[in-house]
Amino acid sequence: MKTIKTIEDMQLKQDELHKEQKSIGFVPTMGYLHDGHLALIKEARKENDIVVVSIFVNPLQFNQASDLEQYPRDFERDEKLLIEEGVDFVFYPSKEAMYPNPLSIDLSLNQRGDVLCGATRPGHFEGVLMVLTKLFNIVNPNRVYFGLKDAQQVAVVDSLINDFNFNIELVPVPTIRESDGLAMSSRNVNLSTYERQEAYKIYQALLKGQKLIKASNWTRQRVLDEVESFLKHTLSGEIDYVDCLTYPELTREITEKHDIIIAVAVKYQNARLIDNIILTPSGDVKYRSES
Amino acid sequence: MKTIKTIEDMQLKQDELHKEQKSIGFVPTMGYLHDGHLALIKEARKENDIVVVSIFVNPLQFNQASDLEQYPRDFERDEKLLIEEGVDFVFYPSKEAMYPNPLSIDLSLNQRGDVLCGATRPGHFEGVLMVLTKLFNIVNPNRVYFGLKDAQQVAVVDSLINDFNFNIELVPVPTIRESDGLAMSSRNVNLSTYERQEAYKIYQALLKGQKLIKASNWTRQRVLDEVESFLKHTLSGEIDYVDCLTYPELTREITEKHDIIIAVAVKYQNARLIDNIILTPSGDVKYRSES
16 A cells, blocks of 8 residues: 655546546545444445545544544554555645645535534534545545445535536445444444443434334424434433434425435433434435445 | 537546546637637647637626626637637537536635626626536646636636646636737727727736836835826726736735736726736746747
8 A cells, every 4th residue: 555645646646547547436534444434445445446545634624623633643553454455545645735825715505514413513514525625636536435424424525526516426335333223433432331232222213213204194393203202211312413304405395206314413421423314205225235 | 629518428528538648728718709719729729639618608607697698609600710720629518517406515715806807796706616616527627728818817716726626737828919919808899999099008007017016116006006197197998997916816915026917907988908917026027928
């Protein structure tokens, strides 16, 4: 595996690869890799000649400077994991390379940004859009991989690719779950034993919502009530939000033509967990893990 | 020459061209081509294997709906001119292809946009940025050509390419002038005989400004006064603006490290003319036409 640190070198390399008719799969990350990232990389490895992973802690997407400082970093450990996964190139630029001057252009979202996690993180997705616009032009991939655990991020990237006509296929990768159904997350280690034991019920709540949608005559409000009341009665954690929206538009006006997302966020003592399921109009799971 | 009307076909074609190791020069236009466009195309023809011209009247960059409707269009005439210039592909998409859905993302400029012509055209350069972002991703050129007559547009495109890390070389093409110095423009035909006879003095005024800068001990205010007073005393047209700024940053704080633009706009009865010169810190002309 080769580490590339400058934008110029990365652009030269991808130019060369495209001239050699190689397809490039790209997994953008902020490093400190966990199983979720590795699932994306494995998927990229299957479908492309070349896999590029970027590691860049993007200051633009943090709401608080303290968050940015405390964000965990361990490049040597990440490097080993990437080598094990057969990654070809890791793009690891400095902050100064990515943001050498104050930006003249601001990006903003007039849709998809102000619900779910975006509602309490002003500017977060705008920061994500800016860094991805830059990375897409630097890496110039054929396919880009994002995990559906952050389904709103996938929806926002879908907007980016469509609005800007990036010549890139977006590959959403299904959430990996523990055997009891809890969505894998680097934050799960911050749960107490008791919290961990009950946390699988977050997924159970989503399945309750799905059951309602599969039966006829459901309404958005009934789904919200069902999921919220189940969570309230079975969890010690505090409900941050429960929502049921069209996907990927993330609006409340759900018709029989829309795919649907049910999404929740729960705050525990030292961890905030998010999870979701995305359903077809008839209530079937939309994205299914192959494994 | 081949006419390409869909985004998919254009992206397939450029993919194919890059795989064949062909370089692509790109001239984005709104059609109704004049000598200024042809100068850009000739420059692109010299430097690239393949020349792509786009013709798309971009609704996003018009401030008024009436302007957009009245914008002249003549694709057959344009097509003939492009064939004569040896253009390889004209990309000629519909409005529906370029803007199939309401955009989720808004672009805005926090620098370079609110001076000169941008001061009186709110949203214009944002619309230009959006369509260029799309076109750059659709055509994926190695080089893109813009005329320095609209020097602010060149400055804004420079920001776009830098901020978004487009892997594209921006080639600014010097303004073509009539034998008396008047900058060529499709609007010159709307001048009365009297107006046309005096209009060369706009360029004379810019040269007066340059002379001051070439001499020592100039200040921005003295340049403004000199150019403005010359225009006032020699032209019947109404001065819209006279400005002297750093280039391409377009700020008022000019140090000895900055390139400098002197720019003017003059309103005649049926035409608003713009012109500028861009100078090195020592007052020499920065971009010189080869011919």
